[in-house]
Amino acid sequence: MSRFLITGGAGYVGSHTVLALRERGEEVVVLDDLRQGHREAVPPGVELVVADLSDRKQVKEVFASHKFDGVLHFAALSLVGESMREPMRYMAENLSNTLWLAEAAVKAGCMRFVLSSxxxxxxxxxxxxxxxxxxxxxxxxxxxxKLMAETGLKWAERVHGLRTASLRYFNAAGADPQGRLGEDHNPETHLIPLAINAALGLGPELTVFGTDYDTPDGTCIRDYVHVTDLADAHLRVLDVLNERPSVRYNVGNGNGYSVREVIETVQRVSGRKVPYREGARRPGDPAVLVASNQRLREETGWQPRHESLEDIIRTAWAWRAAHPQGFSSPAAKSEAA
Ligand SMILES: NC(=O)c1ccc[n+]([C@@H]2O[C@H](COP(=O)([O-])OP(=O)(O)OC[C@H]3O[C@@H](n4cnc5c(N)ncnc54)[C@H](O)[C@@H]3O)[C@@H](O)[C@H]2O)c1
Structure with a gap:
């Protein structure tokens, strides 16, 4: 059994990874200040340290009071739109939190580090x-x-021998197939939960940003990778870091789905209409973003188990329909107890 520090482990991707590590029999400590995360998303028996990563004293204390075999660093500012209003804060916070965390890990002799890129x-x-x-x-x-964070880690690799993995996620989506966890952001900016919330009448009508892209149906195409497949990639990459000092992987489904396909699939799975309107393109949105996951498959043996959009949306729908208020729903509170 190993012990891992998971920053942002009360958030969406982090909590699903915590669950996967626990299921493999690993010990886990979560560090999260709950600005976006949820206490209810941390499984019973897992220690939760509620702290801001920028509090270097608290971070040092966590390393002083536990011996870790690796760090999985999920906690970050991650809203693209917000980053274009507050670029300095994004760059300062995401870089410095990563660097001080890596330094604390090195000083404590914890030499595996996985970055959510x-x-x-x-x-x-x-x-x-x-x-x-x-x-x-x-x-x-x-x-x-995130590029700055990756670059910073390169120096921790070169100078201190920290073994680092940068995982460039495409669009994380879906929910734990057993219904124990799901996606609950505020504000929500991701297409699938927005479409589901619109179908349930829990959020505003959906806006489709751009219908004149050079794609078969005119809407943007994205790669949705199931969050439990993403969690599985982390477990495999931790093992790979025992063999290799430095790895970078694109983590995606490898298939692209358009905004219209997402809307149609949510409608089919839920049996409800997704109210939506067609809006203008957003600046900075490419027409198509789809990953090649070949290197990840070849080097780690990773294979996505939830590749179809239908499967991804079915799990997301099941969780949200059972937890209309997300983790503050009575069902989530009693499951966490
Ligand atoms: N969700 C995606 O599709 C996606 C895609 C690409 C990359 N990523 C990256 O993956 C990571 C996880 O994404 P997510 O969707 O799970 O985000 P999330 O917001 O659900 O989770 C992040 C967690 O980190 C915590 N946190 C943030 N700043 C903190 C700080 N300074 N100190 C302590 N805790 C802090 C939040 O409370 C939250 O629980 C992020 O780094 C994000 O940039 C996500």
Whole structure:
């Protein structure tokens, strides 16, 4: 059994990864200040340290009071739109929190570090599917902040021998197939939960940003990777870091689905209408973003188990329909007890 520190483990991707690690029999400590995360998303028996990562004293204390075999670093500012209003805050916070966390890990002799990076690194890609050799050219301050974090970690690798993995996620989606966890952001900015909320009458009508893209139905195409497949990638990458000192993987489904396909699938799965209107394109949105997951498959043996859009949306729908108020729903509170 190993012990891992999970920053942002009360959030969406982090909590699903905590569950996967627990199921493998690992010990886990979550550090999260709950600005976006939920106490109810941390499984019973898992220690939750409620702290802001920028509080270096608290971070040091966590390392002083536990011996960790690795860090999975999910906690970050991650809203693209907000990053274009507050670029300095995004870059300062995402970089400095990553660097001080890596330094604390190195000082404590914890030498495996996995960073939640992003497809936003690639900006407007020159070819599809996007592999790890594609040009890095972010077009948002959020993407830039993750690039800066990756660059900072490179020096921790070179100078201190920290073994680091940067996982460039495409769009995390879906929910735990057993219905124990789901996606609950405020504000919600992701298409699938927005469409589901609109179908349930829990949110405003959906806006489709742009219907004149050079795609078969005119709407943007994105790669939705199931959150439990994403969690599984983390477990495999932790093992790979025992063999290799430094890895970078694009983590995506490998298939692209358009906004209209998402709306149609939510309607089919839920049996409800998704109210929506067609709006203008958003600046900075490429027509198509789809990952090549070949390197991840070949080097880690990873294989997505929930590739179809229907499967992804079915799990997301099941959780939200059972938890209309998200983690503050009575069902989530009693499950967490
Ligand atoms: N969800 C996606 O589709 C997606 C795609 C690409 C990359 N990512 C990256 O993956 C990571 C996780 O994404 P998510 O969707 O689970 O986000 P999330 O907001 O659900 O989870 C992040 C968690 O980190 C916590 N947190 C944030 N800042 C903190 C701080 N300074 N100190 C302590 N805790 C803090 C929040 O409370 C939250 O629980 C992020 O780094 C994000 O940039 C996510």
């Amino acid at each position: 992003t497809a936003a690194l690639f900006g407007f890609p020159k070819y599809i599917p996007i592999d790890e050799n594609a040009e890095i050219a972010p077009v948002s301050a959020y993407g830039e902040s």
